[in-house]
Amino acid sequence: MGLSVGYVIRRIAMFLVVIWVAATINFIIPRLVPGDPIQTMLAHMAQTERIENAAAITQELRATYGLDAPIQEQYARYILNSFRFDFGLSLNQFPTKVGDLVLRAMPWTIGLLATTTLLSFGLGTLMGALLVWRGTPRWAQVMLTPFTFFAAVPYFLLAVVFLYLFAYVWKILPTGGVATAGAKAEWTLAYVGDVLQHFILPAAAMALAGLGNWMLGIRGMMVTTIGADYLNLAYAKGLTDRRIFFRYALRNAMLPQVTSLVIALGHIVSGAILIEVIFTLPGIGNLLYRSIGFLDYPMIQGITFVLVVSVAFSVLLLDLFYPRLDPRITYTRK
Amino acid sequence: MNTDAVLRINNLHVHYQTPQGAVKAVDEVNLFVGRGERFGFVGESGCGKTTTALAILQMIQYPGKIVAGEILLEGKNLVELNAEEMRRTRWREVSLIPQGAMSSLNPVMRIKDQIADAILTHEGRSARTGLNQRIEDLLVTVGLQRPVAQMFPHELSGGMKQRVCVAMAIALKPKLIIADEPTSALDVVVQRIVTQTLIEVQERIGASLILIGHDMGLQAQIVHRLAIMYGGHLVEMATVKKIFQAPQHPYTQVLIGSVPSPKTKKSPFALPGLPPALLNPPPGCVFHPRCAKALEMCRTQVPPLHEIQAAHFVACHLYR
Ligand SMILES: Nc1ncnc2c1ncn2[C@@H]1O[C@H](COP(=O)(O)OP(=O)(O)O)[C@@H](O)[C@H]1O
Ligand SMILES: [Mg+2]
Numbered sequence A: 001m002g003l004s005v006g007y008v009i010r011r012i013a014m015f016l017v018v019i020w021v022a023a024t025i026n027f028i029i030p031r032l033v034p035g036d037p038i039q040t041m042l043a044h045m046a047q048t049e050r051i052e053n054a055a056a057i058t059q060e061l062r063a064t065y066g067l068d069a070p071i072q073e074q075y076a077r078y079i080l081n082s083f084r085f086d087f088g089l090s091l092n093q094f095p096t097k098v099g100d101l102v103l104r105a106m107p108w109t110i111g112l113l114a115t116t117t118l119l120s121f122g123l124g125t126l127m128g129a130l131l132v133w134r135g136t137p138r139w140a141q142v143m144l145t146p147f148t149f150f151a152a153v154p155y156f157l158l159a160v161v162f163l164y165l166f167a168y169v170w171k172i173l174p175t176g177g178v179a180t181a182g183a184k185a186e187w188t189l190a191y192v193g194d195v196l197q198h199f200i201l202p203a204a205a206m207a208l209a210g211l212g213n214w215m216l217g218i219r220g221m222m223v224t225t226i227g228a229d230y231l232n233l234a235y236a237k238g239l240t241d242r243r244i245f246f247r248y249a250l251r252n253a254m255l256p257q258v259t260s261l262v263i264a265l266g267h268i269v270s271g272a273i274l275i276e277v278i279f280t281l282p283g284i285g286n287l288l289y290r291s292i293g294f295l296d297y298p299m300i301q302g303i304t305f306v307l308v309v310s311v312a313f314s315v316l317l318l319d320l321f322y323p324r325l326d327p328r329i330t331y332t333r334k
Numbered sequence B: 001m002n003t004d005a006v007l008r009i010n011n012l013h014v015h016y017q018t019p020q021g022a023v024k025a026v027d028e029v030n031l032f033v034g035r036g037e038r039f040g041f042v043g044e045s046g047c048g049k050t051t052t053a054l055a056i057l058q059m060i061q062y063p064g065k066i067v068a069g070e071i072l073l074e075g076k077n078l079v080e081l082n083a084e085e086m087r088r089t090r091w092r093e094v095s096l097i098p099q100g101a102m103s104s105l106n107p108v109m110r111i112k113d114q115i116a117d118a119i120l121t122h123e124g125r126s127a128r129t130g131l132n133q134r135i136e137d138l139l140v141t142v143g144l145q146r147p148v149a150q151m152f153p154h155e156l157s158g159g160m161k162q163r164v165c166v167a168m169a170i171a172l173k174p175k176l177i178i179a180d181e182p183t184s185a186l187d188v189v190v191q192r193i194v195t196q197t198l199i200e201v202q203e204r205i206g207a208s209l210i211l212i213g214h215d216m217g218l219q220a221q222i223v224h225r226l227a228i229m230y231g232g233h234l235v236e237m238a239t240v241k242k243i244f245q246a247p248q249h250p251y252t253q254v255l256i257g258s259v260p261s262p263k264t265k266k267s268p269f270a271l272p273g274l275p276p277a278l279l280n281p282p283p284g285c286v287f288h289p290r291c292a293k294a295l296e297m298c299r300t301q302v303p304p305l306h307e308i309q310a311a312h313f314v315a316c317h318l319y320r
Helices: A005-032 A037-048 A054-064 A071-083 A098-132 A138-151 A156-167 A189-226 A229-236 A241-253 A254-266 A268-278 A286-295 A295-324 B051-056 B085-091 B110-121 B131-141 B146-150 B157-172 B188-205 B216-222 B240-245 B248-256
Strands: B005-019 B021-034 B038-042 B065-072 B096-099 B176-179 B206-211 B226-232 B233-239 B306-309 B311-313
Touching: A005 A295, A098 A138, A098 A189, A098 A241, A098 A254, A098 A268, A098 A286, A098 A295, A098 B306, A138 A189, A138 A241, A156 A189, A156 A268, A189 A241, A189 A254, A189 A268, A229 A241, A229 B096, A241 A254, A241 B110, A254 A268, A254 A295, A268 A286, A268 B005, A268 B110, A286 A295, B005 B157, B005 B206, B021 B038, B021 B051, B021 B206, B038 B051, B038 B216, B051 B065, B051 B176, B051 B206, B096 B157, B110 B131, B110 B146, B110 B157, B131 B146, B131 B216, B157 B176, B157 B188, B188 B206, B188 B216, B206 B216, B216 B226, B216 B240, B226 B240, B226 B248, B233 B240, B233 B248, B240 B248
Parallel strands: B021 B233, B038 B206, B038 B226, B096 B176, B176 B206
Antiparallel strands: B005 B021, B005 B065, B226 B233, B233 B311, B306 B311
């Protein structure tokens, strides 16, 4: 189809350039910020223990973090390490590796947010499309309409309301965390059930808040598509209503939605911050939040890098797969 | 052509309910189309041609509504069918070559899938065997190459898309094909070739054809019989020969006079005034405000369609 080998190579090269630029910015920014992270670290240490030979410790820490090498060497090593996903040690949870912490947090974030994003995309797109489909029964349209209201409600507000009602007032769902305190993390039905129960509220808040946006997005596109000539011909062909809805109307109307979905998936990590903080979930968002509070530079850099990579990677996937969705898009040079 | 009618429309009225009132897009239309006949349907833009075509397919969209009338397809009244019965009738018995062929194909589906859709919906799974061959054969029939089956609409030219629409329309060998200005978006050369193809395949499958258009000259070379529509009314219906040799309705006479001809060097279209507003049509004959021969009664009484000679129908008070 529309893809040429040359295009794919160029596009992947572009992806690598974006990552390189991100790593470079990551390298430069902390060096522009006033203040010395080693001194900050020492100051933190000094609060808990007596520091005898500050100069020696400073020297040692500089060596540990490679800050004593010439700047070019620091840069080269930094870029190389970035591509190997090695951001050194966390300052906050010294001496754990940033990479390990990020990897540990990642599954929670992806598990919760990727699922809810896909869920609300699927449901919202279908519901929004049915909202304006003329084959939809009147009662169903009436039932669907209120859900668009959630487009106006921020997810964190919804989260707080849910938390208040279900966890404090009715006490039927847990207030936060990923599992009941003390539960052993293992692949047993009980543990998985426990985790899922903890996910209900944050997932419901995220999915419901997203739902309205997807509904509004598809509704507008659907109205345009319903008026298209090819839909009229589909009716004239005597196709079933269901087939026309899925293969002719929704299939075309959802093309712009897919772009939005991919971008939303790329932003999962940054979108996770508030929900993870509210529900004290040990995901990337929460990790970033705590790292910022502690000025944990290696941690912040590591997470920022993950953010950039995930957005860039989503866009790369979109660019590579979009011609399959919309054959009118071609990347072959004529 | 013989006289047994495939399609018979009796007293058809279609209104579009607008906030300002009812737009009488089709008003008291009576006609019949014979088996294997090519029936031309002409009139200026907005006179109700498409609405009539959509009424036959029971595809009038809100706020439109068939307020009265019968549409008999081989004796079966389509107006009375329920939605599911009508869906099964569409394409299998009446197919459509749409007005906007450029944009009538689904942009994200391969040509073969769009044709297969129609075939499989009506013939069921059993049609799967040999389906690809059948689709390619259809494309060849309308002068396209086999690989077109694998293509997407945007890879085709306007003429090719129109041919695909023709191939699709004959896929189920319907009794009646309605072609709504099938070539008006094409350039003149392509227009002739596509029209020629349309006639060939129509004759091959023995279907009747309603050809909607506004070009009297083009129609004259193609169809057997013509109906002239004006302001939602059918004003004259007869064989092409009669219409051109002895047009009876004053509006038809103006139309015939407007067909450019190097011999007569007539100036085209010398009709004063504007087409009628169908929201508030003039009382009496819709054409009377623009008619040079209008009588007093034309202002008050609607002239019914009347057979003034054998098989020559005119709706005009001059011939009562
Ligand atoms: N959806 C609609 N709402 C209101 N009026 C309409 C609608 N569709 C068509 N009409 C009116 O019906 C009349 C006939 O239209 P149409 O059948 O498309 O004419 P034609 O095909 O001969 O150009 C026109 O006057 C047009 O304004
Ligand atoms: Mg029309």
